[in-house]
């Protein structure tokens with residue numbers, strides 16, 4: 001048997017037997033109030049940095065109508081979630097391997113078709129997604145900016161939400177709105193803030209302070225600040241080169257700060273492990289969708 005065939009068989013074996021593993025599987029939904037604040041770049045490089053720290057991560061693109069993670073990472077996936085539902089494929093058929101152990105599931109560019117999915121299709125989608133329980137330590141959903149009905153469901157069903165903003169007043173105002181609307185639906189949601197494109201950590205702290213003051217008016221608890229990413233030309237360069245900055249420019253300031261965020265995330269996460277995982281996610285999201 002050829003070596004690559006043997007490798008493929010081993011991978012298949014691992015995937016079909018993953019439920020015997022004991023991974024908890026945390027589901028994180030990544031969002032922003034305003035578009036273009038760096039949410040997808042954050043999601044991709046956060047995933048890669050988590051992997052570098054030993055986590056098994058699956059990144060799922062749910063940016064409705066604008067799925068572009070595959071472009072940022074220079075991949076050309078053969079299938080996406082819509083193909084999966086329409087073609088009766090399995091979740092393993094649509095999961096593509098990227099660089100450095102990244103596993104990516106593309107949402108395609110017409111995921112809003114989900115709105116028209118039949119009850120059987122929706123059940124099928126959820127049953128395939130549920131297979132990821134126990135397969136990865138962390139499932140990251142990159143959702144569209146703002147709050148569409150689908151992305152709201154995703155946030156409300158996830159174990160936690162990472163909200164990305166920049167210091168711009170417009171981005172901040174939209175981020176406040178996202179928190180306010182989500183909090184109105186579930187006061188116990190765990191939201192963590194990332195401020196992207198800051199000039200310095202001092203500016204990041206100032207923005208975080210302002211965010212805390214404003215959100216105190218409608219949150220019972222203080223919002224969690226996960227960290228800051230500097231404004232760094234290497235990010236822009238990496239987008240042009242279709243290679244994530246964490247891999248392309250590992251010594252850049254953006255990569256360094258991202259690694260700090262992951263350290264903070266993993267330290268804090270170990271202390272508060274109350275995830276309901278992919279099974280909980282499917283149970284909750286099924287409750288929002290009338291099947």
Ligand SMILES: Nc1ncnc2c1ncn2[C@@H]1O[C@H](COP(=O)(O)OP(=O)(O)OP(=O)(O)O)[C@@H](O)[C@H]1O
Pocket residue numbers: 032034035036037038039040041042063066144145196197229230231232233235236239254
């Ligand atoms: N830290 C940063 N430093 C410099 N430029 C950045 C940084 N983060 C993002 N950018 C720039 O912002 C652009 C938009 O980033 P990205 O596509 O990740 O945003 P987004 O919030 O996902 O957008 P959308 O909501 O439209 O999907 C990138 O192409 C990059 O040029």
